[in-house]
Amino acid sequence: MPKDTFYNLAEEKRMKIYGAALDEFSNHPFKQASVNRIVKNAGIAKGSFYQYFKDKKDLYKYLIDEIYKKKITYLTPTMKNPFDMNFFDLLRDIYASGLKFAKDNPQLAKIGYHMLRDSGQEVFNEVIDEKKGEGIQIYKQILELGIKRGDIRSDINLDMSAYFLFQLGNSLSNDFIEFFDTGEEKQVFNLVEGMIEMLKSGIGKK
Amino acid sequence: MPKDTFYNLAEEKRMKIYGAALDEFSNHPFKQASVNRIVKNAGIAKGSFYQYFKDKKDLYKYLIDEIYKKKITYLTPTMKNPFDMNFFDLLRDIYASGLKFAKDNPQLAKIGYHMLRDSGQEVFNEVIDEKKGEGIQIYKQILELGIKRGDIRSDINLDMSAYFLFQLGNSLSNDFIEFFDTGEEKQVFNLVEGMIEMLKSGIGKK
Amino acid sequence: MPKDTFYNLAEEKRMKIYGAALDEFSNHPFKQASVNRIVKNAGIAKGSFYQYFKDKKDLYKYLIDEIYKKKITYLTPTMKNPFDMNFFDLLRDIYASGLKFAKDNPQLAKIGYHMLRDSGQEVFNEVIDEKKGEGIQIYKQILELGIKRGDIRSDINLDMSAYFLFQLGNSLSNDFIEFFDTGEEKQVFNLVEGMIEMLKSGIGKK
Amino acid sequence: MPKDTFYNLAEEKRMKIYGAALDEFSNHPFKQASVNRIVKNAGIAKGSFYQYFKDKKDLYKYLIDEIYKKKITYLTPTMKNPFDMNFFDLLRDIYASGLKFAKDNPQLAKIGYHMLRDSGQEVFNEVIDEKKGEGIQIYKQILELGIKRGDIRSDINLDMSAYFLFQLGNSLSNDFIEFFDTGEEKQVFNLVEGMIEMLKSGIGKK
DNA sequence: GATGAATGAGTGTTCATTCAT
DNA sequence: TATGAATGAACACTCATTCAT
Numbered sequence: 001m002p003k004d005t006f007y008n009l010a011e012e013k014r015m016k017i018y019g020a021a022l023d024e025f026s027n028h029p030f031k032q033a034s035v036n037r038i039v040k041n042a043g044i045a046k047g048s049f050y051q052y053f054k055d056k057k058d059l060y061k062y063l064i065d066e067i068y069k070k071k072i073t074y075l076t077p078t079m080k081n082p083f084d085m086n087f088f089d090l091l092r093d094i095y096a097s098g099l100k101f102a103k104d105n106p107q108l109a110k111i112g113y114h115m116l117r118d119s120g121q122e123v124f125n126e127v128i129d130e131k132k133g134e135g136i137q138i139y140k141q142i143l144e145l146g147i148k149r150g151d152i153r154s155d156i157n158l159d160m161s162a163y164f165l166f167q168l169g170n171s172l173s174n175d176f177i178e179f180f181d182t183g184e185e186k187q188v189f190n191l192v193e194g195m196i197e198m199l200k201s202g203i204g205k206k
Numbered sequence: 207m208p209k210d211t212f213y214n215l216a217e218e219k220r221m222k223i224y225g226a227a228l229d230e231f232s233n234h235p236f237k238q239a240s241v242n243r244i245v246k247n248a249g250i251a252k253g254s255f256y257q258y259f260k261d262k263k264d265l266y267k268y269l270i271d272e273i274y275k276k277k278i279t280y281l282t283p284t285m286k287n288p289f290d291m292n293f294f295d296l297l298r299d300i301y302a303s304g305l306k307f308a309k310d311n312p313q314l315a316k317i318g319y320h321m322l323r324d325s326g327q328e329v330f331n332e333v334i335d336e337k338k339g340e341g342i343q344i345y346k347q348i349l350e351l352g353i354k355r356g357d358i359r360s361d362i363n364l365d366m367s368a369y370f371l372f373q374l375g376n377s378l379s380n381d382f383i384e385f386f387d388t389g390e391e392k393q394v395f396n397l398v399e400g401m402i403e404m405l406k407s408g409i410g411k412k
Numbered sequence: 413m414p415k416d417t418f419y420n421l422a423e424e425k426r427m428k429i430y431g432a433a434l435d436e437f438s439n440h441p442f443k444q445a446s447v448n449r450i451v452k453n454a455g456i457a458k459g460s461f462y463q464y465f466k467d468k469k470d471l472y473k474y475l476i477d478e479i480y481k482k483k484i485t486y487l488t489p490t491m492k493n494p495f496d497m498n499f500f501d502l503l504r505d506i507y508a509s510g511l512k513f514a515k516d517n518p519q520l521a522k523i524g525y526h527m528l529r530d531s532g533q534e535v536f537n538e539v540i541d542e543k544k545g546e547g548i549q550i551y552k553q554i555l556e557l558g559i560k561r562g563d564i565r566s567d568i569n570l571d572m573s574a575y576f577l578f579q580l581g582n583s584l585s586n587d588f589i590e591f592f593d594t595g596e597e598k599q600v601f602n603l604v605e606g607m608i609e610m611l612k613s614g615i616g617k618k
Numbered sequence: 619m620p621k622d623t624f625y626n627l628a629e630e631k632r633m634k635i636y637g638a639a640l641d642e643f644s645n646h647p648f649k650q651a652s653v654n655r656i657v658k659n660a661g662i663a664k665g666s667f668y669q670y671f672k673d674k675k676d677l678y679k680y681l682i683d684e685i686y687k688k689k690i691t692y693l694t695p696t697m698k699n700p701f702d703m704n705f706f707d708l709l710r711d712i713y714a715s716g717l718k719f720a721k722d723n724p725q726l727a728k729i730g731y732h733m734l735r736d737s738g739q740e741v742f743n744e745v746i747d748e749k750k751g752e753g754i755q756i757y758k759q760i761l762e763l764g765i766k767r768g769d770i771r772s773d774i775n776l777d778m779s780a781y782f783l784f785q786l787g788n789s790l791s792n793d794f795i796e797f798f799d800t801g802e803e804k805q806v807f808n809l810v811e812g813m814i815e816m817l818k819s820g821i822g823k824k
Numbered sequence: 825g826a827t828g829a830a831t832g833a834g835t836g837t838t839c840a841t842t843c844a845t
Numbered sequence: 846t847a848t849g850a851a852t853g854a855a856c857a858c859t860c861a862t863t864c865a866t
Contacts (some may be wrong), residue, residue, distance in 0.1 A: 005846070031238050035840060045848045047843080066826070080389040117235075117323040157393050162384060164397065167381050171373050179366065187363055191370065213830065241857060251831045256858065258829095417850065441735075444649050447836060455854045462837065464850095529735040569805055572797065576809065579793050587785050599775050600676060603782065610816035623825070653861060663827045665864080674861070 002062050006052035017042040017052070018066075021059055026110040029119050030060055064115060064131055074101040087146030094142075094194045095169055098190060102173040113174040130194045132166075139165040168195070208268050210260035223248040223258065229267055232316035235324050236266055270321060270337060273314045280307040293352030298402045300348075301375055305394060308379040309386055319380040345371040374401070414474050418464035423532035429454040429464065433471055439553040441530050442472055476527060476543060486513040499558030504608045506554075507581050511600060514594055525586040541618045551577040580607070620680050624670035635660040635670070636684075644728035648678055648736050660680055682733060682749055684809055685726045692719040698808040703763030708813045712760075713787055717806060720791040747806040750784075786813070 007016065020042035024033045026081050039049050065084040078085075078093035085093075100111035119128045140162035146152040172195075176188050212220065226248035229238045241262050243253050256367035259265040284291075291299070308315035325334045346368035352358040377403075382394045418426065432454035436445045448466050465471040480500075490505035497505075498566035515522035516561050531540045558564040584607075588600050624632065636662035642651045653674050657667050686693040696711035698702075703711075720727035736748040758780035764770040790813075794806045 008846095029235065029238075034838080036838075046841090046850090047848050048846085050841070051846070051848090117320075157396075160382075160393055160397060163381070163385075167377050171377060175369070175373050178364075187366060190363075191366060214829085240855085242855075252857095253859080254829075254833055262857065264826090420850085441647065444647075446834085448834080458837090459839080459852055459854090460850075463852095476692075542807075558843065570808060572794075572805055575793075579789050583785050583789060588778075588780070591781075599778055603778060626825090652859085654859080664829090664862090665827050666825085668862070669825070669827090 001058060002053050003051065009052070013044075017044060021063055022107045022111070024060060025060065025063055026107040030056075030112045033060075041050065052176065063111060064128075067105075067112055068134075070105065070108060071098075071101050071112075074098070074104075082142060082145055083149070087142065087149060087151035088196050088200050089163070090146075091144055092114070092192060095172055095192045095195070096189065098169050098173040099176075099192065102177050103185075106177065110171055112170075114171060114173075136162050136166045139163075139169075207264060208259050209257065215258070219250075223250065227269060228313045228317070231266065231269055231320070232313040235320045236262075237324075241268075242311060269314075270316055270334075273311075273318055276311060277304075277307050277313060277318075280304070280310075286349060288348060289355070293348065293357035294402050294406050295354060296348060296352075297371070297405070298398060301378055301398045301401070302395065304375050304379040304387075305382075305398065308383050309391070312383065315379055315383060319376075322376060322380075342368050342372045397400075413469060414465050415463065421464070424500060424591075429456060433475060434519045434523070437472060437475055437526065438519040441526045442468075443530075445472075448555075454511075463537070475523055478519075479524050480543060482517060482520060483513050483524075483554070485511070486516075494554060494557060495561070499554065499561060499563035499613050501610050502554055502558075503577070503611070504604060507584055507604045508601065510581050510585040511588075511604065513591050515597070518589065521585055521589060527583075530585075534583050548578045551575075551581075619674060620671050621669065627670070631662075635662060638730070639681055640725045643678065643732065644683055644725040647675075647732045659774075681729060682746075685723075685730055686749060686752075688723065688726060689716075689719050689730075692716070692722075700760060700763060703769070705767060705769035706814050706818050708760055708764075708784070708818070710810060713790055713810045713813070714807065716787050716791040717810065720795050721803075722796065724795065727791055727795065730788075730820075734788060734792075753786045754780050757781075757787075 006017075009017075012105065017038075020038045022039060024038045028034070033056070035049060038059075039046050049059075053062070074097040075094060078090065078097060082090055113126055116132065119132055141157055142159055142166070143152070143156070143162055147154045147156075155167075172188070176191070179185070179188050188200075212223075215223070223244075223330070229247060230244045234240070239262070241255060242252070243251050244265075248255075255265075259268070270364045271284075280303040281300060284296065284303060288296055321334050322338060325338050346364060349358065349362070349364060349368055353360045378394070378398060382397065385391070385394050418429075421429070429450075432450045436450045437454060440446070445468070447461060448458070450471075451458050454461075454493060461471075463533060464602060465474070486509040487506060490502065490509060493600065494502055527540050531544050555568075555570060555574055555577070559566050559568075584600070588603070591597070593599050624635075627635070635656075638656045642656045646652070653667060653675065654664075654675075657664050660667075667677075671680070692715040693712060696708065697717060700708055707820060728816065733746055737750055758776055761770065761774075761776055761780055761783070765772045790806070790810060794809065797803070797806050
């Protein structure tokens, strides 16, 4: 929730700030991220920063939201008609989307990575836990859908399964991203494939 | 590697410092952990801290080592005769051990959690990456063992699989720890059970 | 190389800081000089200091540069046409200029004094040794000029002679400064006179 | 003036402490010299240090005294019958002795070097200025002797000349020591020779 | 006589935020 | 609206010295 002053900024300037912020928060967890560095790299005055954003957290929330929105665009195609698809196909698509997102937007992905790790730390749950909760919620919904469709067993622990799928997805996007650089990208997608197969036999209805 | 002065301290005082350190590092990643807070909570003078430890990192390494040693004690029973056991049984035991460790030593587990997330960050790889590497290595070894025993398919990507099992184990210990508090402990162990089953059908030899 | 923020300061404030810095560095070698004392004496906040200067060394370099620049102004009149003058007259002028500089700017001179002594000490050669080297170089050049002009013998060890003249000049400015306070100023200039005469018979061409 | 406890120490231990102290004070001016490092390198307990010496300054005074005593041994042969020698021969011997001392005892010489530079600094005049004064006094005495003998003009400023000779001698020992390492040792002695000749024509009686 | 644990003021530096212009 | 100077608390770490054992 930046102030209007931020949105009224010239496109170019706004993007410069945005870029500097991405740079900073993708390389540092929230607490370590430095407003000083951001304003320096953005080429704006210190005071200006606080005219655009209430404080560091305000900017951070904004970025998280942007990540969220962008990530959604990767998901929507497959999520459009979730009821048409087999649960496991849907899940595969979601994971693949996450991987693709991380590959296309490594900085945003890194921020997400830091975000999840910052979660649970004293100061800072508000923003994070909300997003984290939403993420888990999505998995819960498609799990319920899957049960209704008869794709998966109905005796699973919904909360824990949702949490598990959420963590698994994040781990895929965040932890395996380094395998992309080593050219083993295809293998990561194979891993997803394997995972889905495993899940199918694990929670899938026989 | 604290200095002798630390080990020579009266049991009570040493434990007070140890406790304050656990408190700090279990609630903050390394960079954010504050020596100031530690000494305040431990009730010792600032200068004293530096008579016990070379620096912040020294204390940290010490804690990591303690974690490592303690965690090993949870593992050793099952690792004693790794060749006698089916790979999946072994893996189940390892994961269960990790969970038990996390349950018994939530603070240590949390430090381990932060540690893994600090990995890859600029300043601080030395200690961490070594431990992380060792962890992954262990999984690689038991995977190789499993292949030799004929428990698992021989066409898997060893590195990535080891990495995956490592991450999975950590995720179980760290991320699912919160389910312990809500009394759903048994379900977490069930989750492990389910995971093993899934893996069996995923990478197990038919 | 202070930051712009420093130069933008109100004259009065800037001079207060400048004065406090002079005070500190003229009474302490670099390592012992205390930023704390400077800010206290300048009446500014600790944080402000670091808005004006990158760090302690930055301020120091600035002072050294100021000294250098100011000292040059004392020298230039005589150095304008160095080829027109007899070597010994030139040298006398240089030494006299140095003395006059030290008399007019005792604090700056003291800083220079400390600087030369800090030279060769572990941490800090960059700035100092550069200036020191330049100083020696100048003497070397005028020595060469003197030889060309036929004022001095050509069989002298250039490097050592330059070094000697450099040290001699510094000693005059720094060590004899205390005689100024006791009103024996004229005698110091006499000393220079005597020195020149001695040198003439020492390295002058018969 | 170390305490008796120091002198009662076993030769070997005492020398170990002495050596560590030399090491420290030859590499750092007084303020920067670290008692911590000394006790560590000497292999003694922190508390022991303060049982041997009242404080850091106490040890320092002791070292200065030792330097002084040792330096005297280099001088005495030539100073035995000062009245038998021409002033300039005496001076040459004194300077040569100083150089030899510096060459044989580079650490001690370095401490002397630091000492002279520390002189004039707030905290610390007591010890230093005393020794410095004594040094100058010696030159004054031989100057007076030289006048009586008729070797030098009687109209010179005694104080300033003594000071000058003192500084010159120190400069030779301290500043030109680096030329020793580069094998230009002989040239330094030549420099002394040249200096004496110059002085002769400067203050010598025609 | 020897020890080494304890101390607290000191070091330089970074920080997010405020506010007058 | 934009600026950037001002701030003081926080940071990790070092120090010479004391003192109980």
